[in-house]
Amino acid sequence: MSGPLEGIRIVELAGLGPAPFAGMMLADAGADVVRIDRYDRATYPPRTEPHVDLLNRGRRSVAVDLKNPEGAEVVLRLASGADGLMEGFRPGVAERLGLGPDVCLARNPRLVYGRMTGWGQDGPMASAAGHDIDYIALAGALEPIGRAGDRPVPPLNLVGDFGGGGMLLAFGMVAAMLSARVTGQGQVVDTAMVDGAAALMTMTYTLRAAGAWSDERGTNLLDTGAPFYEVYETSDGGFMAVGAIEPQFYAELLDRLGLADAGLPDQNDKSAWPEMKERFAEVFAGRTRAEWEEVFAGSDACVAPVLSPAEAPDHPHNRQRGTFTEVAGVLQPAPAPRFSATPATIRRPPPNPGQHGDDALADWGFDPDEIDRLRSAGAIR
Numbered sequence: 299m300s301g302p303l304e305g306i307r308i309v310e311l312a313g314l315g316p317a318p319f320a321g322m323m324l325a326d327a328g329a330d331v332v333r334i335d336r337y338d339r340a341t342y343p344p345r346t347e348p349h350v351d352l353l354n355r356g357r358r359s360v361a362v363d364l365k366n367p368e369g370a371e372v373v374l375r376l377a378s379g380a381d382g383l384m385e386g387f388r389p390g391v392a393e394r395l396g397l398g399p400d401v402c403l404a405r406n407p408r409l410v411y412g413r414m415t416g417w418g419q420d421g422p423m424a425s426a427a428g429h430d431i432d433y434i435a436l437a438g439a440l441e442p443i444g445r446a447g448d449r450p451v452p453p454l455n456l457v458g459d460f461g462g463g464g465m466l467l468a469f470g471m472v473a474a475m476l477s478a479r480v481t482g483q484g485q486v487v488d489t490a491m492v493d494g495a496a497a498l499m500t501m502t503y504t505l506r507a508a509g510a511w512s513d514e515r516g517t518n519l520l521d522t523g524a525p526f527y528e529v530y531e532t533s534d535g536g537f538m539a540v541g542a543i544e545p546q547f548y549a550e551l552l553d554r555l556g557l558a559d560a561g562l563p564d565q566n567d568k569s570a571w572p573e574m575k576e577r578f579a580e581v582f583a584g585r586t587r588a589e590w591e592e593v594f595a596g597s598d599a600c601v602a603p604v605l606s607p608a609e610a611p612d613h614p615h616n617r618q619r620g621t622f623t624e625v626a627g628v629l630q631p632a633p634a635p636r637f638s639a640t641p642a643t644i645r646r647p648p649p650n651p652g653q654h655g656d657d658a659l660a661d662w663g664f665d666p667d668e669i670d671r672l673r674s675a676g677a678i679r
Contacts, residue, residue: 301328301633302640306475307662309376310357311364311397312336312651313386315430315455316491317414318353319464320384324471325356326633326642329381332658333649334373337363340652340679348626348647355625356645360659361652361679368677370396376662378405381478382471384412389419399486409484410474414467416458418490430458430491437462437495442502446516446523462494517568519543525574526551526565529604536587537604538594540578550599555581652679 306329310321325331333354340361363369374397377383383402385392392398392413399411413419416428423436434440434457444451470487478484505511510519517523526542542551548565552558555578562577563570582590587603594601605613611622611629623632626647633642655678659669672678 300640300645301326301642302637303327303329303472304640306330306382307380308332308382308384308471309334309373309380311373311383311385311387311392312359313414315353315386316459316463316467317384317386318351319460320412320414320467320471321357322353322355323464323468326644327637328640328642330661331357332376332662333357333359334364334376335359335361335651337361337366337369337652337676337679340650342652342679344653344655345650346653347650348628349650351648352628352630354648355630357649358646358654358658359649359651360655363677363679364395364397366675366677367396368672368675372659372672372677373397374402374405375664377402377409379662380406380409381475382410382412384414384467384471386414389415389424403484403486407484408478408482410471410478410487411484412467412471412474412487412489414463414489414491416463416491418493419488430455430463433458433462433491434495437492437499439495439499442513442515442518442521444515444521446514448516450515457498458491458495462496462498463489463491466494466497523568523571525571525578528575528578530579530582532585532587532590533583534586534588538582538587538590539602539604541600543600547598547600550597551601554593554597554599554601557581655679 303324306324308321308324308329308331310317310331310333312318312333312335321331321333362372364373385397402411403409415424416433417423417426431440431452439457440450440452443453467487467489470489474485474487502511505518512518515521520527522528526540526548529537529539531537540551542548545565549558552560552562557577562574585593590601591603610616616622620632622629623644624630625644628647633644636642656669660666669678
């Protein structure tokens with residue numbers, strides 16, 4: 299077996315960002331995911347060199363004209379034999395194409411129909427355009443990220459698109475498919491990035507409820523307010539990440555910095571945090587990043603070098619664990635998480651639109667004459 303989802307079949311209506319990321323997660327875990335790409339983005343014969351979009355890895359692609367009734371019927375037929383279907387359109391688009399959940403579930407009552415949007419399927423903003431930064435802003439996840447006295451800093455598009463979006467869609471699909479195995483009943487998974495980003499803030503709401511979180515940005519334990527949870531610059535322009543929260547780890551940090559006997563204020567004396575940050579910054583600025591790596595090697599001080607995306611694959615820990623891998627000559631993150639009995643794998647590099655139409659459709663029950671007819675009718679390419 300290759301992955302714990304071996305034997306699961308999913309239809310993915312091509313989209314951008316979070317929905318493809320969910321498809322990547324499911325394909326890495328062993329699901330047979332067929333990606334339905336836009337007809338006008340395919341060539342015939344299809345290109346065979348790997349596509350550049352790593353989010354699409356592991357799948358086969360069929361190029362379908364969804365506005366052609368026969369093309370829409372191809373998707374419905376695939377859905378009738380699938381465990382799940384995912385789409386990332388604005389609300390109402392799938393319905394206008396004749397591929398909404400009511401139609402698909404009528405064909406296959408056990409189907410799990412996953413929907414990926416920014417704002418959700420309903421609500422006053424459901425039909426509005428947006429991007430990651432907008433969704434996490436409304437979810438309350440953007441405002442706390444940043445330093446005291448400065449503006450909020452977007453954390454790339456990791457929180458909305460991928461953490462609160464694609465990852466939650468993949469989780470929702472697996473949870474609903476497990477339910478369908480037990481109940482025989484499929485359902486719709488409404489995944490909204492604003493909901494997911496809010497869910498990722500649960501611990502912050504825990505701290506607020508406990509009176510341990512100030513709404514003043516950059517003054518708290520985990521938002522660069524604390525000197526022992528901060529990033530410090532080294533003498534060569536590098537950076538070290540410090541996360542010595544627990545007392546024993548903080549003691550180790552002070553010892554490695556040469557400050558154990560410096561008479562510093564108590565670790566949790568918030569009034570002294572600005573002064574302590576200045577002191578730590580002064581010490582870190584005295585050595586290079588490589589020198590600090592040696593100082594903290596093997597310690598429990600919770601200090602690590604801040605590596606760039608170019609550097610991370612070469613770190614000894616990442617190399618030994620295989621955190622990154624190379625497929626078709628392209629370096630990329632390896633599948634995660636790890637499974638002991640059914641290891642995940644990248645089955646194939648990202649497909650070009652329509653690249654696997656004949657093979658994929660044949661595997662899903664279409665005969666060769668039927669495939670030829672659909673191509674002649676302009677339903678597939």
